[in-house]
Amino acid sequence: MADDLPYKPAPGEIPTNPGVYRFRGDDDRVLYVGKAKNLRQRLSNYFAPLETLHERTRRMVLTATRVDWTVVPTDVDSLQLEYQWIKQYNPPFNVKYRDDKSYPFLAITLADEAPRVMMTRNRKIRGAKYFGPYPKVWAVRDTIDLMLKVFPIRTCNDAQYRRAMQTGKPCFPGQIGKCGGPCSMTVSIEEHRKIVDDFIAFMQGGDERFTIELTTRMKAAAAALDFEQAAIYRDKLESIDAVLTKSALVLPDSEDADLFGIVGDELDAAVHHFIIRGGRVRGASSHIVEKELDLTNGELVDQVLQRTYGDAKGSDIPRRVLVPEAPATKAELEEFLSERRGTRVEIADALRGQRAELMRNATLNAQQALVRHKSQRTSDYSTRTQALADLQEALGMPDAPLRIECYDISHLQGTNVVGSMVVFEDGLPRKDQYRAFGIAETTDDTDSIYQVLSRRLARLDESGDPEQTGKPRFSYPPQLLLVDGGQPQVNAAARALAESGHTEIALAGIAKRLEELWLPGDDFPVILPRTSEALYLVQRLRDEAHRFAITHQRARRKRDIRTVLSEIPGLGESRIKALLKHFGSVAALREATADQIQELPGIGPKLAQTIFMHLARG
Template sequence: MADQLPYKPRAGEIPTNPGVYRFRDAGGRVLYVGKAKNLRQRLSNYFAPLHTLHERTRRMVTTASSVEWTVVPTDVDSLQLEYQWIKEFDPPFNVRYKDDKSYPFLAVTLGDEAPRVMVTRNRRIAGAKYFGPYPKIWAVRDTIDLMIKVFPIRTCSDASYKRAMQTGRPCFPGQIGKCGGPCSHRVTVAEHRAVVDDFIAFMNGGDERFTRELTARMKEAAAAMDYEQAAVYRDKLASIDAVLNKSALVLSDDAEADLFGIAEDELSAAVHHFVIRGGRVRGVHSTTIDKELDISGPELVDQILQRVYGDAAPADVPRRVLVPVLPPDVAELEEWLAAKRGRRVEIAVAQRGQRAELLRNATLNAQQALLRHKTRRTSDYASRTEALADLQEALGMTEAPLRIECFDISHLQGTNVVASMVVFEDGLPRKDQYRSFSIAETTDDTDSMHQVLTRRLAHLDRPEEAEPDAAELATSDEGEVVTGPARRRRFAYPPQLLIVDGGQPQVAAAARALEESGHTEIALCGIAKRLEELWLPGEDYPVILPRTSEALYLVQRLRDEAHRFAITHQRKRRKRDIRTVLSEVPGLGDARIRALLRHFGSVAALREGTIAQIEELPGIGPKLAATVFEHLHRDDGAEGGATAQPEDR
């Protein structure tokens, strides 16, 4: 592979102005759209030597056959043009958005003679005012039922409204008290429009004014001994309270903001969007994103804000946008949003107080959405079958890997080394087949991987029939032990594919273990964490699976499950070992052990402390402190299995 691209522009040809650029393939299809404050500086990054580029960036620039750019006057113009081109061309290497579901909205059809309130998923009703979206459709219907008791506006269909106005007979919802429009013949069109305006003001966050007014009217009616009217106002206040309880107050009463929680990995991201008006969450929205190129957190926020507000109406752009991290072009984005809103817009990071707590909640929802997005495919038989077939083709295997075993190493800065083995059969986890390994002595991760695989592969050479162990003994109805032919234990079943967590060094160590054990018929690959690429033994370049590949999602899940299982086992050992060391100290009970661990964090940090520092803890006198100190140092550091700053790998 040549180290330079044939379509690379000549030196000095690219301008230094702000602008937007497009990479195209040989057929003219736009592959990627990006913006830059300095086109020459930005594009030079793509034309660096190929071996220095991120794997996925290298795939994009080698797939492309040309690059073109458009100079614009300002950075804000480049932001707008980038959004328009991404929307127009839908480039495969830009981030791609998928709504995790279709959310219902509460809409008021302001374009009608008598506006109607309704539940809809259609965002294209001419002249409509939208509220939401809401996570549950019943929540919208409940809100409407409660609100028409306070603001009696039209709910009937257009056909019912037209018929009622022509015949002079109320519409059916109006007859049963479910519609308060002019079709009920209780109000005029002008009076109804005033009620609609009040309803919109309330939904926009003006609930305090209406609560205050209704309370005053209720008290006036009660003072005048008009108890029936006072009861009407009381019921309306109860309806308002019920609506407000469905949307808990999260910020100050006048807060108007959109808050975004984001969870991401190398290939995907999930966004959970809270719409806050009048200090309350008025709507939520969840979106999943496919990433092709390596994109940082700030750049992802930039893309998300462009997507959300690209076609937004001025009323939908809030005063403040709260994000987990500021985008790189925050000033230009603020200017762009301010132009849409007609007033100043602030983009800020939610760092403390109620905002930070709400961001944590949104991030948690985003993490759950990302997990659903990644695991949803595994629940479908067709998707699992496609994943196994794609993996077979990508790795050049002769058969689909129906049994896959994945291995990961975990340690505490080189000590307390353990390994995990997770098993997937037919694309599904078999947790009863998981195994963990303790590694007494090792030099590095590759040596650990070689040891573990050597031990695991040794079980494949056990004879089919062997003396059954206690777990394989059967019992007859009379209580006698029956020793029939031994069944082949599941641990002795050979996998079709071994996956190791790591790149070329780990794969080479695993390949050596396979060769030494004589099981070279088993396929092998490694998955590198950062780039999500598959490494095969003896290959100089990795296998890059498409981002939408079912096989990639399956391999990711295997890797993540192996990592989780290894970390869990390693932490259990760490906790047990630390407590074992301290429990050997005479006179040191559980309460004092817990106090020491809370104060020092680990045995290693405790060993570095002085007798005076140990003595500072309540309940530990000079004699006991000296005993602890002497016990931890008598073997000249032999107990050094932990360090002051634990780090799992």
């Protein structure tokens, strides 16, 4: 089937050198840019039989009309060229980055005669030095207010500065003590520049020399009985301490690093970036990465680092970059970043100690950013309407599915089997109508799906006022049923629909790759386009059904565990909690010896033996 691609290069035509390749489509538009250590080996993956390719990769190679490549001397050169071309062409099949929100920065306009400190969201001010990003506007303003007490520099705008310098009268912020530039008539341009340099030195690393120097001056002033001056130094020390307190110490105070937490799914990934200088978090931001082709975690890390540091130079690049997984191109990326910084840059995993704890925090923030992104897409009315229309068209339904129910099965090695039903109306979740189904006996997931849907569909025929039955709208029919799984699960659900007599309800199964929806009786799945809003809606339905099933399965398992343990004489609530926390499950506890059980505080030899014997009999 690879011969179906007429632009496939002849055997031996592709070189084995490192380089960068471009897939092009109609009108010579660049569709995708990639790099390779061995161009022939890498490109051969794209010309494998089409049925073996990931759906999005297959879509890309079928859209393309030709491929070209450029050989480069080294792997580092291929990194640089790939970044430049992605930036230049903005290919639709490469990953796309979008800010989770527009974060504010603290900027110093070093290109000005008298540099100014300000809060801005504009990252393109000529000659500016940036600090942050900060999560909130007030955090930037608080930092500026505190730092001005220690390093009084210019805050007025350019018009006020020029007017003050021309007239010899202080600018208005200078008159009220909010500007310390030459326009305030308190310092010269040269003196102001030195204060600015000190400000930057402190912000880059929390330079301790300022604290030491101010403490020495305060003590000297106090010894000379100049208590007014000593109080000024004391206030400056308090301002420095306040800035340092706001940026928590998370790593050793000599550590300059950037740390990236990354969480993704089939369609998107979220990146949370901690900027650490002098061991303290000086800035944090989140970004959403839209993945067009299927990427490994290492490949995603590679793309994130290129995007973050492609235009950076000098101290904007830290000495160490901490990532959840080192990419295959680690050595090339280190050389790439070291050239831009001017000194060696290390890329490392954050697996132990304080780094691991900070990585867990960044990963949690990334997870929240991804959830926010998904929620925002489904909360917009026009987006929801488009999603329902796309789903109606893809499944060939006569009307848009205003009520959708999605089902999933969860169990632990075949025990505590639970089915979940989540409901979306008009593209939004209706959590008050979610249901969980306990399944006493089942042979496999397909039988579980059949049982759950049979029980649910039986309720459609119930008469009576939903408000009086206490189950509002449970008897209302959905327009679409979704089940998590492929053709076997769909066939089981179709059997339940046929037996219930409700064949008017549409049915589809969500395959693992997510772009694929299986319909009853069809040999091939329906493919949802990557840009379709329906794809995001289906993904959220699947994820919500999975979350709800897992939640109830764990709750049921916990109840069962507590029931077993509560039957043991001498075990109260606190001891049960201690056992569950230590062993995690009754299955693990059953594997433990009496001596291992006895290691827990508050459990003596006799009680440990009682627990062991009771579980052994069970």
